[in-house]
Amino acid sequence: GQQLNQSPQSMFIQEGEDVSMNCTSSSIFNTWLWYKQDPGEGPVLLIALYKAGELTSNGRLTAQFGITRKDSFLNISASIPSDVGIYFCAGPSRERPPDNTDKLIFGTGTRLQVFP
Amino acid sequence: KAGVTQTPRYLIKTRGQQVTLSCSPISGHRSVSWYQQTPGQGLQFLFEYFSETQRNKGNFPGRFSGRQFSNSRSEMNVSTLELGDSALYLCASSSLPSGGTDTQYFGPGTRLTVL
Numbered sequence: 633g634q635q636l637n638q639s640p641q642s643m644f645i646q647e648g649e650d651v652s653m654n655c656t657s658s659s660i661f662n663t664w665l666w667y668k669q670d671p672g673e674g675p676v677l678l679i680a681l682y683k684a685g686e687l688t689s690n691g692r693l694t695a696q697f698g699i700t701r702k703d704s705f706l707n708i709s710a711s712i713p714s715d716v717g718i719y720f721c722a723g724p725s726r727e728r729p730p731d732n733t734d735k736l737i738f739g740t741g742t743r744l745q746v747f748p
Numbered sequence: 749k750a751g752v753t754q755t756p757r758y759l760i761k762t763r764g765q766q767v768t769l770s771c772s773p774i775s776g777h778r779s780v781s782w783y784q785q786t787p788g789q790g791l792q793f794l795f796e797y798f799s800e801t802q803r804n805k806g807n808f809p810g811r812f813s814g815r816q817f818s819n820s821r822s823e824m825n826v827s828t829l830e831l832g833d834s835a836l837y838l839c840a841s842s843s844l845p846s847g848g849t850d851t852q853y854f855g856p857g858t859r860l861t862v863l
Binding site for chain 2: 665667672673674675676677680720722735736737738740741
């Protein structure tokens with residue numbers, strides 16, 4: 633089935649540094665979503681991308697929808713301690729066959745630690 | 749607009765028991781999806797309900813079931829609990845069925861511990 637691979641798995645950076653992470657798939661996605669999850673909480677939507685090549689910003693966060701539609705990137709500029717958490721990419725999957733489902737599938741996550 | 753709410757937030761059960769978790773979606777949202785999150789397996793899709801009908805189902809045994817009510821609130825049931833069912837159970841709502849371009853908004857989750 634469709635899978636989303638995120639890299640790196642984890643990052644340990646100093647406050648003020650910029651961060652880059654990416655998400656790749658062997659198949660095409662029509663939408664890319666980026667979520668952040670704080671410990672013990674549900675994921676919170678950060679950015680949604682709907683068009684190949686699209687570049688969207690949300691404050692210090694910038695995400696891009698890769699032109700091949702098989703990847704997406706998330707950048708965080710000037711990181712701060714509250715950026716700590718797990719970042720997930722996600723996209724709607726349409727699997728035909730065997731079960732004819734379409735659902736949101738999630739990447740493996742990138743765990744970010746920011747040190748003051 | 750109030751967000752997605754899940755109750756209870758924490759639950760401790762023993763093996764063999766059953767459990768029911770509840771999710772209230774954002775007002776106006778008709779799609780509710782359930783996910784299981786564990787450190788080893790990440791976020792795994794359980795099932796999705798839209799307008800009271802189960803629309804999609806993930807790869808989980810029949811012990812996992814759910815339903816949706818006419819007000820879009822959803823419940824998830826796990827029978828004959830096993831130790832491996834310990835996880836964070838997340839519910840997400842959206843206005844359109846997943847697979848479309850609408851985004852999903854998550855609740856805070858229910859942390860289930862099976863002893």
